[in-house]
Amino acid sequence: xxxxxxxxxxxxxxxxxxxxxxxxxxxxxxxxxxxxxxxxxxxxxxxxxxxxxxxxxxxxxxxxxxxxxxxxxxxxxxxxxxxxxxxxxxxxxxxxxxxxxxxxxxxxxxxxxxxxxxxxxxxxxxxx
Amino acid sequence: xxxxxxxxxxxxxxxxxxxxxxxxxxxxxxxxxxxxxxxxxxxxxxxxxxxxxxxxxxxxxxxxxxxxxxxxxxxxxxxxxxxxxxxxxxxxxxxxxxxxxxxxxxxxxxxxxxxxxxxxxxxxxxxxxxxxxxxxxxxxxxxxxxxxxxxxxxxxxxxxxxxxxxxxxxxxxxxxxxxxxxxxxxxxxxxxxxxxxxxxxxxxxxxxxxxxxxxxxxxxxxxxxxxxxxxxxxxxxxxxxxxxxxxxxxxxxxxxxxxxxxxxxxxxxxxxxxxxxxxxxxxxxxxxxxxxxxxxxxxxxxxxxxxxxxxxxxxxxxxxxxxxxxxxxxxxxxxxxxxxxxxxxxxxxxxxxxxxxxxxxxx
Numbered sequence: 001x002x003x004x005x006x007x008x009x010x011x012x013x014x015x016x017x018x019x020x021x022x023x024x025x026x027x028x029x030x031x032x033x034x035x036x037x038x039x040x041x042x043x044x045x046x047x048x049x050x051x052x053x054x055x056x057x058x059x060x061x062x063x064x065x066x067x068x069x070x071x072x073x074x075x076x077x078x079x080x081x082x083x084x085x086x087x088x089x090x091x092x093x094x095x096x097x098x099x100x101x102x103x104x105x106x107x108x109x110x111x112x113x114x115x116x117x118x119x120x121x122x123x124x125x126x127x128x
Numbered sequence: 129x130x131x132x133x134x135x136x137x138x139x140x141x142x143x144x145x146x147x148x149x150x151x152x153x154x155x156x157x158x159x160x161x162x163x164x165x166x167x168x169x170x171x172x173x174x175x176x177x178x179x180x181x182x183x184x185x186x187x188x189x190x191x192x193x194x195x196x197x198x199x200x201x202x203x204x205x206x207x208x209x210x211x212x213x214x215x216x217x218x219x220x221x222x223x224x225x226x227x228x229x230x231x232x233x234x235x236x237x238x239x240x241x242x243x244x245x246x247x248x249x250x251x252x253x254x255x256x257x258x259x260x261x262x263x264x265x266x267x268x269x270x271x272x273x274x275x276x277x278x279x280x281x282x283x284x285x286x287x288x289x290x291x292x293x294x295x296x297x298x299x300x301x302x303x304x305x306x307x308x309x310x311x312x313x314x315x316x317x318x319x320x321x322x323x324x325x326x327x328x329x330x331x332x333x334x335x336x337x338x339x340x341x342x343x344x345x346x347x348x349x350x351x352x353x354x355x356x357x358x359x360x361x362x363x364x365x366x367x368x369x370x371x372x373x374x375x376x377x378x379x380x381x382x383x384x385x386x387x388x389x390x391x392x393x394x395x396x397x398x399x400x401x402x403x404x405x406x407x408x409x410x411x412x413x414x415x416x417x418x419x420x421x422x423x424x425x426x427x428x429x430x431x432x433x434x435x436x437x438x439x440x441x442x443x444x445x446x447x448x449x450x451x452x453x454x455x456x457x458x459x460x461x462x463x464x465x466x467x468x469x470x471x472x473x474x475x476x477x478x479x480x481x482x483x484x485x486x487x488x489x490x491x
Contacts, residue, residue, distance in 0.1 A: 033144075036354060037161040039444035040420035058474070060422045062160045062358060062444060065472075091159075 003028060004095055008111060009120035012069045015095060016114060023072050023111075025056065026099040027090065030124050035061035038090045041068075041083045043101055048076045050103055052110035057100065059090070068100060071114050078102040132177040133269040133327040137334055137342060143352060149240035151178035153353055157344075160354035164446040167316055167359055171275035172351035173337055174316075180243030181268055181324060182250065184234040186259035193227055193234055196253060196395055198378050200388040204229045209296045209311055212386050214249065215396030219377030219403060222249060224368055226313065228298060235309075237270070237324075239368045253395075269327050273337075273348075274320035274359075276489070281348055282310075282321055285336050290321065303329075315356060317363025317487050358443050364414060364454065364485035370425060370440045371412060371454060379403050380456070382412035382484075410437065411462040414484040417451035417470060420444070421477050428471040429455055429479075436461045439470060445486060452486050453479070 007015040013031035017024040032038065040060040050056050050070045057068040079101050082089060090098035105111075115123060130151045132138070138145065143154035154175065156163055166172055184193065194201045199212035209228040213221050223242040228235040238246045243265060250261050273282055279290050290310070293299060298311035306329045314320040325333065338344040357367070366372050371381055378387045379400055389400050417423055423442035428435050437457030445452045453470070461468070464483050469476040 036144075036156060037159055039422070042421065058421075060420065060444065062354060062446075063155075065422060065424055 003030075003117040003120055005117045007095070007117065008071065008114035009117065009123075010069060010071045010114060011123060012067075013124075014069055014071060016071050016111070017099075018111065021105050021108075022077065023074070023103045023105050024099050025068070025070060025101050025103060027059065027068065027094055028120070029094050031066075032091045032094040032098070035059065035063060035066060036091075037062045038087045041087050041090065041100060043068075043079050043083070044076060046076055046079060050074060050076060052107070070103065072103055072105045072110050073107045074103040074105040076101050077104045130178070130266070132175050133330040134175045134177065134271075134334070137330075137338075138175070138350075140342065141344065141350065143350075146353070148178060148353060151240060153178055154350070155354045156352040157350050160352070160358060161446045163349070163351035163355035164358050166349055167275045167318060167351055167355060168447055169276065170347045170349070171273060171277040171281045171320075172316075172349055172355070174272040174274065174351050174353075174356050175269075176272050176315075176322070176356075177265075177269045177327075178240040179265075179270055180236075180238040180240060180246060181264045181270065182236040182238065182243075182247060183262040183264050184236060184250070184259055185232075185262070186257070188258040189234040190229075192254065192257050192259045193236070194392060194394065196249070197225075197227060198387040198394060198396065198400070199227075200391045201227060201229075202392070206231050207297050207299065209298055209313065210386075211296070213372070213378045213383065214246065215378060215394075215400075216374065217395060217399065219379075219396045219399035220374035221368075221372045221376060221378055221381065222246065222374065224366065224372055224383070226311075228309075228311070230300060230309075241369060267327055268324050269330050270322065270324050271333070272314050272316070272320060272322045272356075274314045274316040274318045274351075276318060277347060278318065278320035315363075315365055316359040317365070317485065318359075318489055357441075358446060361441050361443050361452065361454065362445055362447055362485070362487035364487075366412075366454075367441060376456075377403055380408055380410060380412070408459050410456045411459050412440075412454060412484075413437075413457050413462050413481045414486060415439075415453045415455065415468065415470070415479045416482045417442075417453065418478040418480075420451060421472055422451050423453035423455070423470040423472070423477070423479070427473075429457055430469045430471055430476065431457075431461050431466070436468070447487055454484070457481075
């Protein structure tokens with residue numbers, strides 16, 4: 001399992017790609033594999049404000065419902081519309097076409113505590 | 129943690145393993161959705177070796193089991209199996225089981241999570257009777273071969289004649305000194321068989337099922353416990369720990385057809401008679417949810433803002449591409465067509481009561 005080194009990670013298995021003041025949020029391959037077949041991703045609309053450490057949306061899989069957490073505070077500026085018809089993209093390409101929302105960041109301080117790829121790999125290996 | 133006799137096979141195919149009732153078992157190999165749809169169209173093999181297998185010997189097997197089971201067992205023919213429950217005095221369900229009459233003994237298959245409880249229950253009620261129990265779980269394996277191609281596939285691969293075997297009947301056989309039992313039954317809503325074989329026979333069976341290299345590249349593929357759960361839910365078959373628990377009786381759980389209070393006495397019969405006479409306060413129903421959210425176990429069911437029940441199982445149906453669920457609701461809100469909502473936590477989701485089962489195979 002390779003976690004891209006240009007991303008930041010949360011303990012709850014989300015990844016974040018920082019591009020200026022916009023952060024793209026998705027879930028990791030590890031999370032997608034744990035959830036198994038993802039059937040639906042419930043995401044809020046553009047313009048919704050989100051808070052670091054709070055829930056942004058919910059992910060339904062055959063196995064369980066799980067929360068999508070945000071690592072940053074800001075406002076949603078784009079939602080991955082493709083997931084409405086093809087939620088399986090989260091399983092097949094979690095770091096690419098399976099991205100979930102883009103957030104315009106108002107406060108970047110929370111990013112400092114996010115993990116890099118090496119720390120995240122340590123985190124998932126400690127979870128067995 | 130117990131390993132199934134098929135453990136090496138599961139790991140060689142890269143199955144995702146989980147702890148299920150103290151057993152390391154495959155939840156899926158390729159994906160739950162894929163394995164589900166394959167079972168509905170071709171043939172899948174499920175390792176169900178974790179289920180409890182208890183042999184009952186002795187001259188009083190029939191009377192002994194009839195006293196413990198909700199279903200009338202007297203009159204069961206050699207070669208016939210019966211789905212039944214065992215209950216406490218108050219009607220609470222201890223387990224659902226399949227009880228089979230062989231030529232010189234009886235056989236009980238119970239849920240993995242209840243095996244120790246059921247073995248103890250049998251032992252506790254055997255005092256003074258000519259019966260003896262042997263737990264054969266660890267020296268045998270159990271495989272379910274399920275799907276529209278299951279019967280022709282098994283007939284061809286094993287030179288067996290199964291087409292005339294009736295549902296819930298079985299055949300005992302012997303191959304190279306190893307005894308096996310093959311029953312026309314399953315837990316998927318498809319046609320198929322469930323076989324009990326000695327654990328040492330497994331290495332010989334796997335190449336016949338999955339090809340010499342055991343890569344399962346033909347029509348017969350392995351399927352895990354994940355697909356087993358979505359398949360049984362579409363077929364509206366109850367699962368112990370969800371629809372069936374010690375907190376509910378067999379009749380309320382919608383399984384009154386296997387409760388024979390008028391024909392015999394058994395442990396729990398008085399409680400069941402009272403429940404029947406008083407009428408059911410709640411009923412097991414099927415629901416379809418609007419949209420794509422899934423109703424999970426223990427989610428509240430509401431009607432006009434008032435709590436009227438609880439979800440027991442829910443999933444995204446791979447066959448129908450709909451959100452389906454089962455649950456208990458108050459009897460006066462249990463009619464097919466009733467509009468309800470399920471409390472998902474953050475929001476409520478509209479649902480409608482639909483007839484069960486969700487899925488019925490073409491005959």
